[in-house]
Amino acid sequence: MAERITIDELKSYLWQSAVLLRTHIDAGAYKQYIFPLLFFKRICDVYDEETAKAEEEYGEDLEFYPEEELHTFLVPQGHHWNDVRQVTEDVGAAIVKAFREIEKANGDKMTGIFGDGAWTNKNRLPDRLLKDLLEHFSSKCLSLANCPEDELGQGYEYLIKQFADDSGHTAQEFYTNRTVVHLMTEILQPQSGESVYDPTCGSAGMLISCIAHLKAQGKEWRNLKIYGQEINQLTSAIGRMNLFLHGIEDFHIVNDDTLKNPAFIENGRLKQFDLVLANPPYSIKQWNRGAFENDKYGRNFLGTPPQGRADYAFIQHILKSLNPQTGRCAILLPHGILGREDEKGMRTAMIQADMVDCVVGLGKHLFYNSAMEACILICRVNKPSYRKHKIQLIDAKEFVTRSGQERFISDEHIHLIADAYHNYCDVEKLCKVVSIDDVADKDYSLTITKYIQGTFSFIECEAEDSFEDDLDAWTSAADEMHDMYKSLVVLIGGPQE
Secondary structure, three states, rough: OOOOOOHHHHHHHHHHHHHHOOOOOOOOOOOOOHHHHHHHHHHHHHHHHHHHHHHHHHHHHHOOOOOOHHHOOOOOOOHHHHHOOOOOOOHHHHHHHHHHHHHHHHHHHOOOOOOOOOOOOOOOOHHHHHHHHHHHHHHHOOOOOOOOOHHHHHHHHHHHHHHHHOOOOHHHHOOOOOHHHHHHHHHHHHHOOOOOEOOOOOOOHHHHHHHHHHHHHOOOOOOOOOEEEEHHHHHHHHHHHHHHHOOOOOEEEOOOOOOOOOEEEEEHHHOOOOOOEEEEOOOOOOOOHHHHHHOOOOOOOOHHHHHHHHHHHHHHHHHHOOOHHHHHHOEEEEHHHHOHHHHHHHHHHHHOOOOOEOOOOOOOOEEEEEOOOEEEEEEOOOHHHHOOOOEEEEEOOOOOOOOOOOOOOOHHHHHHHHHHHHOOOOOOOEHHHHHHHHHHOOOOOOHHHHOOOOOOOOOOOOOOHHHHHHHHHHHHHHHHHHHHHHHHHHHOOOOOO
């Protein structure tokens, strides 16, 4: 039996597969080839593992058990990884044939999951290169025993981030900074048995974060109902593979345009969910405003957004998709939606309907190729009584940690922000609860600086700082954190959620 693969070994193994493609294809296209091969290898190794287990358990009676009962995924005879590995000519064609036969054998849940990469283009992917890739992946066995689902999922997420780093401008289409995602999840607090939806799901990171949250708390996660829609076909396939590789088999991911063709409809209306997490494309201009103006699902109930910015189209789609009793959402959006004049009418209607629960302002450089500041808009259809007719504002723009070229929100800061949200009290320079009348006095602007003056500052720690600088920064941040928690403890006396 092969040895258990460590996380570091897994990351190196996965990244080396991409290194083989350098000089042959653009970095932005790596994901189109590496992810399908990884998924193919995993399916076949688990298939072999399940076969060996069944032979040991059932012996000669094995022939009486249908394949569907023995295997998570079916691998048709002649189209196993080992079969393709033996091919020496037209390797790309053999890979494509195996992909299509596996998709066909496994029904709707696998349709199109391997994408449509140009495997047979020998100028881009000559037989020698494909053979090198197959041999590299063959160097490790990706069975469940050697590489459990959570660990392979971590490796897959690592690869997604590496491809985002390498691919530049396309990164935001399929990858959202995972620390921001974790913050959104900590705020919404998904519960066992709930339904979770992401209308622009990318590589499914937000949906997986909800599963991870329940696992970390030791709660049942298999009964979480997972739904997502993604306009990009390849990204949609990556998301489905990501869910499968995390051990999640019961989900619904649809490849289509959410604004044009919402996928989840019940009795002629949008399906409604307990939780929605989303990072919609920012301020897109190419969308059908005319159709939305006469939307048959009533998604223009706040008004019709300007052609140059579809942000409030996504916001309204999400609000319409919330369960009227339990529905809550966290939407990652450009900061401009909080105060832009041409969206004032829609923003005013949303505030007056008492749907805005909280706004979290985020710092710069948390997004690829952009120094923009963003915000998390948190909405509830049915607020708890003590939150009704009020809006909470949290200024977290200084909660950005830098390590080399990477910027993120630390676990410490994630919990501090989430605690501020759940404790629902005022803390100077950090968070404030205001009434809707207060917002009306500010001309229905939600721009955080209109309500919170000054900056709650943490010294940004940089990897290249000296030990003395790091120690001073740590001491200062620790002192400020201690003072912050003292303030929260004193002020927590209000109602708890």
